Amino acid sequence: MSHPPPESPLSLIASTLDVLATILPSHLLKPQVGIVCGSGLSTLASTFRDKVEVPYSSLRGFGSSTVPGHKSALAFGLVGPGKGVPVVAMLGRFHAYEGHALSTVVYPIRVMARLGVKNLIVTNAAGSLNPELPVGTIVVIQDHLALPNLTGLNPLLGPLLSPSYPRFLPISSAYSPSLRRLAFIASHHLSLPPSALSEGIYAWVSGPTYESPAEGRFLRNAGASVVGMSTVPEVCVAKEEGMEVMVLSLVTNFVVIPEKYRSIKEEVQAELDGKPLHIAEAESVSHEEVLAIGKEKGEVMTRLVEKIIELIPSP
Ligand SMILES: O=P(O)(O)O[C@H]1O[C@H](CO)[C@@H](O)[C@H]1O
Ligand code: HPA
Secondary structure, rough: OOOOOOOOHHHHHHHHHHHHHOOOHHHOOOOOOOEEEOOOOHHOOOOEEEEEEEHHOOOOEEEEEOOOOOOOEEEEEEEEOOOEEEEEEOOOOOOOHHOOOOOHHHHHHHHHHHHHHOOEEEEEEEEOOOOOOOOOEEEEEEEEHHHHHOOOOOOOOOOOOOOEEEEEEEOOOOOOOHHHHHHHHHHHHOOOOOOHHEEEEEEOOOOOOOOOHHHHHHHHOOOEEEEEEHHHHHHHHHHHOOEEEEEEEEEEEOOOOOOOOOOOHHHHHHHHOOOOOOOOOOOOOHHHHHHHHHHHHHHHHHHHHHHHHHHHOOO
């Protein structure tokens, strides 16, 4: 018995667009800006006007977000004063560590591109590798360090979706200087303290383990400022689709990088010498902590993203 040929990605995307066209009012159907909400950050859509939420389960090609702090729905709406800017947000994203294929992780970005999105604001929760980037800092990403991209887990592996796409995509200027500028101008408009917003380099790791101390030190020494388990696949595909992209990482924790390893040898010797050492327990990271910071900083992230959207020149 022969099997039907697998559905092409373009026909799957076309069917998703058809469904959206039947659900959405016409003023929301052509969003200009796309947003990806990071862990605990789905509140970024809380102030959308005329909001319509579309569950991923009603859209073929979409996976389901299985990570706490990620909702499985798209939110369409208007942002900003007056008529408002039509936008679309992924209230939850997909990560490769959940078992999703990278093509599923980036599928919503391809859909956004075909809805007309020209500017993409990607957010995430991330661990800090730099003492000068404390918890709560918003890091405007300048570049990435993607070990999976370099070692065989690149989201662009495989046949090109369109013959017009470059086979070898340059991503040396993936992070739009003009959008990054708007982030700092928006922060000024909102009177945020200068320390609220910083700049840095995002390291993408596959997860789901948090970094060992040696891995954290390795990423820091390699030049990364923050680390997380998402974002880079979405950025690469958004660039392939011709979008302007910016990334805002919210620092939710420090990556544990002790200056000195605890030495059991020294501890045992000290006990034998009758002078036991008092060793503090090593800290550890938890997703609950990550979500708590997302909740605490959700309001300021929302205001910042809204202001950036208002400042993007209309087409
Ligand atoms: O990158 P987002 O989706 O914000 O989530 C971050 O938080 C989770 C770990 O706590 C990981 O998924 C990591 O990537
Ligand atoms: O410390 C981290 N490491 C990787 N991903 C993360 N996402 C939030 N915090 C972290």
